[in-house]
Amino acid sequence: MRVTIDPHTQGTLHSDEGSSVRRTVLPSGVRILSEEMPGQRSVTVGFWIAVGSRDEAAHQHGSTHFLEHLLFKGTSSRSALDIAAAFDGVGGDSNAMTGKESTCYYARVLDADLPMAVDVLTDMVTSAVLDPEEMETERGVILEELAMDLDDPVDLVHERFAGQVLDGHPLGRPIGGTPDDIRAARRDDVHAHYSRWYRPEELVITAAGGLDHDELCRLVAEALDGSPWRTAAAAEPARRRVAGDRGIPIQSGRETVARPIEQAQVILGGRGLAAGDPDRFALSVLHAILGGGMSSRLFQEVRERRGLAYATYSFSGAYTDAGYYGLYAGCLPNKVDAVVDVMTAELEKLTEATVSDQELARAKGQLRGATVLGMEDTSSRMSRLGSAELVRGEFVDVSEILETIAAVTAEDVRGIARRLASSPRAVTVVAPS
Incomplete structure (x- = not known):
């Protein structure tokens, strides 16, 4: 509902x-x-x-x-x-x-x-x-x-x-x-x-x-x-924040921050979806496939097959009028370029080839479990109400969320991958000087 x-x-x-x-x-x-x-x-x-x-x-x-x-x-x-x-x-x-x-x-x-x-x-x-x-x-x-x-x-x-x-x-x-x-x-x-x-x-x-x-x-x-x-006098509740100009600039290219550390930290990404975007559920499925667990494409390719990093995943940040996505890995400094190349390739693959039924089902199962288990404690449910009131302007029950996730198709995933990949990309690196 x-x-x-x-x-x-x-x-x-x-x-x-x-x-x-x-x-x-x-x-x-x-x-x-x-x-x-x-x-x-x-x-x-x-x-x-x-x-x-x-x-x-x-x-x-x-x-x-x-x-x-x-x-x-x-x-x-x-x-x-x-x-x-x-x-x-x-x-x-x-x-x-x-x-x-x-x-x-x-x-x-x-x-x-x-x-x-x-x-x-x-x-x-x-x-x-x-x-x-x-x-x-x-x-x-x-x-x-x-x-x-x-x-x-x-x-x-x-x-x-x-x-x-x-x-x-x-x-x-x-x-x-x-x-x-x-x-x-x-x-x-x-x-x-x-x-x-x-x-x-x-x-x-x-x-x-x-x-x-x-x-x-x-x-x-x-x-x-x-x-x-x-x-206090009688008053109307403050108006909910509304989406403004989505033309927020993005600095593409590469930024490197020098720190006296042993391992480089790398993020590749760009502009993503705003918090209320109807494609946000397809984006969740994409993240489960791309970087959501040990069976994800990033984990399997970056860590398991190539041994380039210990930790790797994908993520999103979403606000009223803007959002971003990123692919993260921690690796040796001399592996940064190789890691960026692999992460870029894995994102591009999602724009080109159809996700298999098995992979799609696994991603949905992961999200289904995470959604239900995440609602088992009172803190998560309290925060969900805050988000409904302040950000989205609607309350969506767990059954509706699960049904929406279940309805995501392989073509939806490919479409959101193309949408992400078509925007300028940035690479941020924290590494030893």
Whole structure:
């Protein structure tokens, strides 16, 4: 079943004997989506704001990620230790994730501890102090985090590849900002970013597990009523981000980043599909065939037959108005050219020859298992609701996803391979100098 979500959609989006998905919009514009999972003793709840690194003004680069850290550093009524102790004291997990198009603060707790999780997360999102002294402390923490990422050659090659493929566009910027961005960040600019985006009409709350939707809505309303947002006027939910100009430039050719490492990291790829593209399921099948496991073409050709690399796979990144695909391998520096040649050849083969019935069935089976197993935990289902609300504007149940994957044909795979291969390609390499 596929349900379109518009700003005023209320009530049940999906219901079967295993779960029920519902959506409520509060008068303030806050949206609440939940999936009740009978028999679960845990709940994952997420507070989403549709702001990411792509939304930062020129003088605010890195602010979104800075806020992810600072919201855990205290509110007007809780210290950083109070926030940490609240979740530690019940054996729960709390964390946050910043993306290029959204930020999410989430917690996984026992069902009986959901009221506490809603109360604390609401306090963090609505009442963050953004203390100047804490900001200076956290500046050092973030610089250490960025240094750690820059020291990881796999993270680095993925970051530089995205920047190369989406060069000149906000989506091409690092999510966490650069070290220079973090050193230059001012508290006033970060606070202005917080004030601009952290508002009732921008907030989406999603939860999955052992819960009751009506009780969740009551908890949220009660927590908001005790927050600085209690005086918020009635408002329409913020409009969903819409696809903009798809003519984002791409830097084709080869970029090499020198690092004192033993193994080269290589990605070959180019422009891919946006998040809502109807061909995204065919792309998933293509990835399963090309680089999705030990039986994939890349693994068999690059590693098993030629011994050129230990790890190799294919992947995609998708956003509202753009996407990219890549083929990755880690190899000895003197094998880079050979690896690029093989990866190029394997992509080209998919544009020319029909995929066999056996290979197509194996790819679909892999995706079927990954889809169902991925929905076994509450965190995945919570994130699925966030994506449905913020990105795609529709809820698609697992049965519909499986049916859509099953309907992909060999010609669909060849068509998407041709679509990818026809765009300019980039090669990004991190290797010893």
